[in-house]
Amino acid sequence: MVLAYAATLSSTLSFQNSVPFSSQRSGTPFGSSFPSSRDYGSVVPPFVVCHAKKKLSLMEQILDYIEGGPKLRKWYGAPDILEKDGTSIEDGEDDYPEDEVRDAVLVTDGDSEMGQMVILSLIIKKARVKALVKDKRVALEAFGSYVESLAGDTSDNRFVKKALRGVRTIICPNEGFLSSVGSLKGVQHVILLSQLSAYSGKSGFQSMMKSNAKKLAEQDESVLKISGVPYTIIRTGALQDTPGGKQGFTFDQGCAASGSISKEDAAFVCVAALDCTPQTGFIFEVANGDNKVSDWKECLSSLMEKENNKLQ
Template sequence: MAGTSLPSSLLSQGPSLLLSSSNQISEAKCRVVITTSGKRCLVRCMAKKKISFVDQILDYIEGGPKLRKWYGAPELLPKDGSSDGDDDEFEAEEEEEDDDLQGENKAVFVTDGDSDLGRMIILQLIVKGTPVKALVKDRKKAVDAFGTYVELTSGEASDERFLRKAFRGVAAIISPTEGFFSNVKSLRGVKHAVLLSQLSVYESSGGIQAMMNNKAKKLAEQDENAVISSNVPYTIIRTGKLENSPGRNQGFDFSAGAAAKGSISKEDAARICVEALSVIPPTGLIFEVTNGEEVVSDWEGQLIKVMQRQSTKK
């Protein structure tokens, strides 16, 4: 689904549909009116300023239970994977053979789902129709934001029992912030780990900023080392400084050293994390990226090219 298109299922529902942006940038207002007459459909859009891709997706998701049903979201409430559930049931599950590890895992587990980046990643996975599990601190707020699209879980990354349950059915993990992978003892069953790292930014900072980033830098180093030594295929995306600017209106720069001096919108960084799932490296892939001049239309091809470039340097 393109960032500016409406779901095709919306065009066949009811005589009229009005979507209004509740997430406006400055004084931007966007209204889409769809009317049907017989077999004909008229779409009118009036906008003072284009809203971001993420804001458009939020408009669709926050359209209410009826809109969620059109989207194909399940009727059941999100499952709570927290460790404060029924202990007897959990003990029974641990005694059973883990069928998910033998079968085909499909879900993507997103850490820090409360953060801006985590939220953007989740929204883009929803648009792709990917089953999503998310680690969140505020479950109520997450339910309000994502409805039944996401299976929510709450717990500590260092809790092996909790993660064993949380990772059931999980094929890949995306971690957009520091501090998750370095606390995980095992990624058993996971086929691909994607880490968004700000290590290049932290290493290039100096003076007071370097002191402020010291803790985050150590966490980033620990996370990268944990992923590399996990025996799971991994992709480490070292981005430039993260900006709150709208994405999808700039190109990219994948050159070595770009992350230390450049920047990238959070929306574009989230997009790259999701696109990275399309290419699983034989062992691991590490690359830098910022916003730049290079236009990418084929992300799978771009990632393969970056991977080949990395292999050539070794």
């Protein structure tokens, strides 16, 4: 798990005293496995030089970057939103002004594998990130002050209200949150990573194993559609533990049921959807394929327009 790795990162890697910035090769600051501007049409910040005995994966490389220390965080511009004991700063207020600034992205299931990948993509995007987690101490050790972590019962309206303070967009990388939460008041966009199509394509024993997940996915989609909040449902193919940024994509109808997609790519698509908020609802399928996407905003806008034309 990414969080478990992050907790022991500082003891397993030795950084140079000055923590210099350097690129391993031109155009790909994070090394060959990290998605470059050529792969995703985005620019990533420079890589922190470190010494490791083995070749690091994408998530390990990003976490090395995060663990660069206070000087690097000051350069990066991360807000000091967590105190030294790992607890979030409490305001002690239950009522928040209606005109409060909403610029944060809340990631549900922040300590799940998919949740962590979405968080790392958001950090690279320099977004203000909040995350629902089970253990705030572990999340603090993994992400430092880059993420405001909250732990609590999502069926508790008071906790949910606190979690949603300042939140503009919610990203749900796993099923179950929307089925249990009550009001989403103030939220302007919800992005749901749904494997409903992939679950529906299962048969026999696999179908039985995924029956509960399928039920939760169905409930989440149904709740979201009647919530009144603008939403994007990303129906992906089966999620795979393969490197991201290596393959293209397909958005053809039926690709989610029959295809697959790298977990890293799926997390990136969730974050790309932040820049394309629909007026009401937007549903599309995605799997790894042959099409390279150079401009995600343009790509998603085009898909949204096609979807709207079908509904007219």
